[in-house]
Amino acid sequence: GDSVTQTEGPVTVSESESLIINCTYSATSIAYPNLFWYVRYPGEGLQLLLKVITAGQKGSSRGFEATYNKETTSFHLQKASVQESDSAVYYCALGDTGYQNFYFGKGTSLTVIP
């Protein structure tokens, strides 16, 4: 079936360290999967961090980046140097273009220590 698996949290890193949150997906019923990273900051709703709809392409936003790798069915989220303000819950997601089939991972809670 369709599913998303991501790094189990919580994850704690120190400010200015690098970060990688792993995400792998299975898309058996979605012909052309779109891949997303969403973020929920404390006290706020889910918001889109980045989206990539074409295999091989890289998305980036707020210093984060992720590459859509169709061969390894992965979409890992990376940042070279995290900040305390990056503390949030990050969700990897998989969907079709019309959002009729849309799957989130379980979320990874990130805490950045100053």
Add this chain to the structure above:
Amino acid sequence: ETAVFQTPNYHVTQVGNEVSFNCKQTLGHDTMYWYKQDSKKLLKIMFSYNNKQLIVNETVPRRFSPQSSDKAHLNLRIKSVEPEDSAVYLCASNRDWGAEQYFGPGTRLTVL
């Protein structure tokens, strides 16, 4: 302020009761959605509503029904709640199919 608003934030009720959750978006979007996030944190689509066209996830029990008065509102009604309905319900909207979705803060339902 333009966003997606949900009320209530929390609701506790007993098995068999009826509940209704409200969702309003002030973004001028044409499509709205309801998602259920269960205890395992998986987010699953329940309904999407666009220009009076309702698309229902076939796995959603019939006790759930969306209610819309206009394109800015999509409420969720649960006719007779069951324990497995305990979850966070998220409302979202977007401009059209495939566009970026904006989510509300969610309504946490606890069924005793």
